[in-house]
Amino acid sequence: MSEKIAIIIDAFNITTIEISNDELEEVTKSEVCSTMSEKIAIIIDATWPGIDVIKEFSATVGIPYIRIDLTVSLFVPILDSYLDFRNSSNVAVICDDDSSVDQLIFYWLHSRRMKLIISERLDSTVAKKLKKVRPIPNNFVLLGKTNNLQQMLKKALDEGLTFLAERWNLLFTDFNHKDFNRSLVDGQPINLLTADEQICCQFLSLALPCTCPKTFILEMKFLEIVWIEIQQIFLDLTNEKYDITGNVICEGSISNSDSTDTSKKFHKLLGDVVKNNHLIHEDGGVLRVKMRGNIEIGNKVSTEIVASYDSSKGLEVLPGKVIKPIRTFYRIGITHAIPWSFKETDEIGQTYWTGYCADFAHKLAEMMDFDFEFVEPTEGGFGEKHNGKWNGIVGDLQKGDTDLAITALVMTADKEEVIDFVPPYFEQSGISIVMRKPFRETSLFKFMTVLKLEVWLSIVGALVVTALTIWFVDTYSPYSSRNNKEEYPYPCREFTLKESFWFALTSFTPQGGGEPPKSLSGRTLVAAYWLFVVLMLATFTANLAAFLTVERMQTPVQSLEQLSRQSRINYTVIEGSETHKYFINMKHAEDTIYRMWKELTLNASPDDQRYRVWDYPIKEQWGHILTAINDSNPVPNASEGFRLVTEHIDGDFAFIHDSSEIKYAVSKNCNFTEVGDIFAEKPYAVAVQQGSHMQDDISRAILTLQTDRFFEDLQAKYWNHSAKGDCANKDENEGITLDSLGGVFIATLFGLALAMVTLVGEIIYYRNLRQKMEKETTHQIGEDDKKTFRSNIKLIKPETITIGKEFKPINYNTKNRKLMKPIPTIYPLSKNQVSHGHLQGFIN
Numbered sequence: 064m065s066e067k068i069a070i071i072i073d074a075f076n077i078t079t080i081e082i083s084n085d086e087l088e089e090v091t092k093s094e095v096c097s098t099m100s101e102k103i104a105i106i107i108d109a110t111w112p113g114i115d116v117i118k119e120f121s122a123t124v125g126i127p128y129i130r131i132d133l134t135v136s137l138f139v140p141i142l143d144s145y146l147d148f149r150n151s152s153n154v155a156v157i158c159d160d161d162s163s164v165d166q167l168i169f170y171w172l173h174s175r176r177m178k179l180i181i182s183e184r185l186d187s188t189v190a191k192k193l194k195k196v197r198p199i200p201n202n203f204v205l206l207g208k209t210n211n212l213q214q215m216l217k218k219a220l221d222e223g224l225t226f227l228a229e230r231w232n233l234l235f236t237d238f239n240h241k242d243f244n245r246s247l248v249d250g251q252p253i254n255l256l257t258a259d260e261q262i263c264c265q266f267l268s269l270a271l272p273c274t275c276p277k278t279f280i281l282e283m284k285f286l287e288i289v290w291i292e293i294q295q296i297f298l299d300l301t302n303e304k305y306d307i308t309g310n311v312i313c314e315g316s317i318s319n320s321d322s323t324d325t326s327k328k329f330h331k332l333l334g335d336v337v338k339n340n341h342l343i344h345e346d347g348g349v350l351r352v353k354m355r356g357n358i359e360i361g362n363k364v365s366t367e368i369v370a371s372y373d374s375s376k377g378l379e380v381l382p383g384k385v386i387k388p389i390r391t392f393y394r395i396g397i398t399h400a401i402p403w404s405f406k407e408t409d410e411i412g413q414t415y416w417t418g419y420c421a422d423f424a425h426k427l428a429e430m431m432d433f434d435f436e437f438v439e440p441t442e443g444g445f446g447e448k449h450n451g452k453w454n455g456i457v458g459d460l461q462k463g464d465t466d467l468a469i470t471a472l473v474m475t476a477d478k479e480e481v482i483d484f485v486p487p488y489f490e491q492s493g494i495s496i497v498m499r500k501p502f503r504e505t506s507l508f509k510f511m512t513v514l515k516l517e518v519w520l521s522i523v524g525a526l527v528v529t530a531l532t533i534w535f536v537d538t539y540s541p542y543s544s545r546n547n548k549e550e551y552p553y554p555c556r557e558f559t560l561k562e563s564f565w566f567a568l569t570s571f572t573p574q575g576g577g578e579p580p581k582s583l584s585g586r587t588l589v590a591a592y593w594l595f596v597v598l599m600l601a602t603f604t605a606n607l608a609a610f611l612t613v614e615r616m617q618t619p620v621q622s623l624e625q626l627s628r629q630s631r632i633n634y635t636v637i638e639g640s641e642t643h644k645y646f647i648n649m650k651h652a653e654d655t656i657y658r659m660w661k662e663l664t665l666n667a668s669p670d671d672q673r674y675r676v677w678d679y680p681i682k683e684q685w686g687h688i689l690t691a692i693n694d695s696n697p698v699p700n701a702s703e704g705f706r707l708v709t710e711h712i713d714g715d716f717a718f719i720h721d722s723s724e725i726k727y728a729v730s731k732n733c734n735f736t737e738v739g740d741i742f743a744e745k746p747y748a749v750a751v752q753q754g755s756h757m758q759d760d761i762s763r764a765i766l767t768l769q770t771d772r773f774f775e776d777l778q779a780k781y782w783n784h785s786a787k788g789d790c791a792n793k794d795e796n797e798g799i800t801l802d803s804l805g806g807v808f809i810a811t812l813f814g815l816a817l818a819m820v821t822l823v824g825e826i827i828y829y830r831n832l833r834q835k836m837e838k839e840t841t842h843q844i845g846e847d848d849k850k851t852f853r854s855n856i857k858l859i860k861p862e863t864i865t866i867g868k869e870f871k872p873i874n875y876n877t878k879n880r881k882l883m884k885p886i887p888t889i890y891p892l893s894k895n896q897v898s899h900g901h902l903q904g905f906i907n
Contacts, residue, residue: 104297105329109133109286112169113349127329131289131350133282134166135206138236141256141356142204144378145232145370149389151201155180155193157215159207163236167206185215190222197463201389204232209239216247227392227434228252228361238263238275248361255366259355265342285352288342296332300325344374358386391433393757395424396456396468396750398444401701402727402781403471403747419777423489424469426773430764438465445472445641457482460752467757468750471723473641483753485761488746489774494642495722496623496634496738497705497729501714510806513606522599526567529592533585534563540582551581558585570596619714622739626717627688634717637704638697642719645743646692649685657681692719709734726782 106121108114108130121128135158146154156179158164164183171179180196182189185205193203203224205215212233225231228251235243240257248255263275266284305325337345344353353374359366369384380386397404397416404418416437428435438459440446446457456472459465461481471492474484511519537543537558544555556578558566570576570593579589620626626634636642660681698704704718705728718725722741729735749765751757768774 105129105293107131107293111166112172122326125323125326127326129293129333129350130348131286132352133286134170135163135236136166136170137281137285137352137354138206138234138256138258138356139167139170140351140354140374141258141358141372142206142232142234144372145254145256145358146202148370148378148386149202151389153179153200154202154204155182155196155200156204156206157182157185157189159184159211159215163206185218187222190218190224193224194222197394198466199227199392199394200230202230202232204234206234206236208237209235209243213244213247216253220247220249225251225253226436229254229387230389230392232256237277238279238281239277245361245365248366250363251361253361255359255361257357257359259357262342262352262355281352285342288340289350292333292336292340292343296329296336299332300328303328346374360386391431393433393435393466394438394464395435396440396459396465397421397424397437397470398439398456400445400471400721401724403723419490419781420469420471422777422780423768423774426768427469427761427764430767431760445470446478447639448477453481456750460750463752466752467755467761471721471747472750473745474748478750481753482750483755483758484748484750485758485765486748487762487765487769488748489765489768490723490747491744492721492723492747493741493744494645494719495725495741496626496717496719497708497725497735498620498632498717498738499708499711499714499734500736502712502734510607510804513603513610525592525595527564529588530560530564530567532588533558533566533580534560536582536585536588537563537580540580540584542582543585544581547581555581567592571600620717620738623688623719623742624684626738627684627691632715632717633691633695634719635692635695635704635707636697636719637701638699640720641745642721643692643697646685646689650689653681653683653685657683705732705735723782730782 103126105127106117106129108117108128111134113130118128118130156167158167158181161183164181167181168179180193180200203219205212205219207215212235216233219225219231231251232254233243234256235258238258238260240255241260243255245255258281260273260275261271262281263269263279264271264273266281266288267273267276267279305328334345337343337350340353342353343350345351351374354372355374356372357368358370358372358378360369367384368381369386370378370380372378397420399405400418400420402418404416404420406414407417408414421437424435424437440455440459443455443458446453446455452458453461456465456468456470457478460468468482472478474488478484514522537545539546541547542550543558544551545557556562558580566576566579568576570589576589576593579586620629620632626632636646698707698718701720701724704720708716708718709732710716717738722737725735725737729737749761751761
């Protein structure tokens with residue numbers, strides 16, 4: 064970098080000294096002194112930082128010294144004022160040339176900007192570096208000429224740097240900003256900082272409005288105006304008889320009174336010129352252009368001017384316009400952990416984070432008024448320590464890649480060595496067990512499955528054989544009611560083949576089969592059959608109760624201890640997870656205690672009674688659990704664990720995992736059930752970088768949310784069992800459902816339907832029979848038949864009557880019995896029935 068010091072000789076000739084920023088100030092002083100052997104009038108310092116040694120030296124020898132700003136910093140006051148208005152403490156600037164970088168560094172060297180990042184160009188390499196800057200700067204500035212800014216903005220858009228568009232600023236260092244393609248803003252709130260074109264017109268003495276030539280260079284025109292004013296001052300000094308040149312010897316030089324008076328008079332006249340000039344102003348002893356400009360912000364259509372800048376007034380917001388301050392932006396670490404934080408896809412196919420922690424982060428941002436983005440770790444999950452270095456969420460916080468972490472991150476002592484956890488914790492979780500509810504095949508005819516098919520067939524066979532045997536015994540036994548009328552004169556049950564089958568069938572009912580046979584052999588047969596029926600009914604009832612009880616039986620294990628004591632149900636965990644480490648650590652603790660106990664007992668004296676025990680004091684539970692887990696092979700992720708549980712329809716597989724994720728899975732799956740109580744509980748808390756200033760604010764916000772029951776609402780949202788509303792109700796406390804006993808009702812309905820069909824058959828049969836009888840010829844009784852009937856009536860004498868179930872003559876006159884029998888009728892009435900009138904006529 065080379066800069067220039069202009070030394071004016073006899074007020075009209077200029078000698079220029081070019082120096083390098085790397086040279087020592089003493090070397091610069093010697094170069095000036097070599098020129099001072101001639102008569103000089105003034106020293107004009109046009110270097111970027113200004114050289115204090117030359118300024119002090121000129122004051123010593125009484126030579127006027129002025130400093131003039133000819134750098135890109137002429138335009139920077141617009142940006143500086145805008146950044147202050149938006150409370151920006153740091154900025155990253157990308158320039159279109161190398162010289163602008165050094166000029167900005169010297170301009171902001173003593174500024175209030177806490178952090179400056181300045182680059183001379185924007186390419187893919189610089190873009191990658193800007194993406195990795197932590198924390199993200201409050202503002203990004205593209206500085207340069209109009210045509211260069213257009214190319215730089217396109218590059219920034221292509222590299223995806225403008226995701227925080229309101230932080231991006233374009234500072235134009237020329238007056239051709241009207242040629243800028245504002246469609247590149249594309250509705251984003253990007254800020255355009257432009258110089259007022261009237262400045263160009265005034266420097267060129269053109270009538271307003273005017274179009275500034277593209278060849279116009281503000282720095283050169285400004286130097287020209289300043290030079291003209293200096294010449295005018297020297298002419299005034301000459302007219303007032305001031306000595307404007309002098310011979311000065313550097314070594315041991317002492318200013319004389321005339322030189323000092325000339326210098327004072329020069330600065331007084333220069334002050335008057337600056338005060339009356341509308342293009343020049345003095346700022347900290349440096350002559351600069353009186354800059355004016357505008358601030359434009361992109362909107363949905365193009366851009367709009369929201370504020371104006373003037374060197375004398377500063378930044379002024381236009382009426383009706385608003386400039387929002389820069390909102391704090393944080394990068395929040397997050398990783399996949401259902402239901403705490405997981406990704407979903409919206410209607411347009413874009414993925415977004417949702418879940419308990421995602422909602423918590425949005426609420427926290429709303430309360431603390433900041434913007435954020437979720438950042439997923441590129442390596443690892445929550446964080447593991449390898450060779451002394453952390454990865455995952457913890458590693459990103461430690462390295463500063465993220466500002467805080469809101470996810471299912473467990474508070475542990477080793478993590479607190481590198482990051483800070485914010486009290487209080489927002490939730491507590493632990494380890495739980497999930498199993499599938501045993502699949503019980505339901506059937507409407509469940510009661511039929513109580514006995515095997517061969518048993519049912521045997522029962523049917525026994526019924527048929529018994530019915531046939533009863534009929535056979537009642538038919539051929541001499542002591543049956545049908546063969547022993549003298550012993551059983553009253554009506555008795557006649558065991559025909561049909562009646563025997565009916566008796567055998569109804570014996571299975573609580574009412575019983577009815578009147579048994581009268582013979583001893585028949586009753587013996589029925590007694591044996593009834594014993595068979597009682598035993599079969601008892602067996603059926605017991606088996607049916609057992610089947611229905613098993614169907615409603617609860618999960619076979621109710622705790623981790625019960626799970627470890629059995630061998631039928633396999634169980635596993637996620638390999639390398641916190642749950643897996645928990646069992647490994649418990650196994651290690653168990654082994655350590657065993658080793659210590661063994662050393663104590665083996666080294667104890669024979670008379671030491673403290674170690675004389677009858678029950679081993681150390682249980683090997685954790686060792687057995689870890690062995691069973693390893694035998695079942697740990698799964699790579701939670702999805703695989705839940706899949707294995709689903710596949711084991713008999714409920715003989717368990718998955719041990721984080722209780723919150725298990726509760727979420729149970730709330731979404733009708734087949735899952737949580738077993739036992741939660742164990743190994745641990746807190747989840749917000750994590751920040753060590754010494755972060757956000758701790759107190761976040762802690763107060765969490766306390767407020769706890770008071771407002773915000774976290775309870777989140778629990779109800781993500782662990783809501785209403786998603787299982789369509790599941791079958793299998794509550795063990797409720798009664799038996801139709802799924803198991805519906806077949807009984809179906810059988811009853813089938814019987815009713817069969818009865819109705821039988822009734823229809825009976826009616827049809829009756830009608831056909833009646834029509835057939837109506838077609839038969841009526842029998843005419845002759846005179847001979849009448850005489851015979853009268854004689855028989857006279858022969859009938861009253862007989863002795865016995866009392867039974869009904870009145871009936873004991874003896875009949877067998878003579879002409881056929882004739883005395885009543886005419887057959889069809890129930891209920893027959894049209895051919897003989898009436899009383901007919902009979903009376905027949906008798907007469």
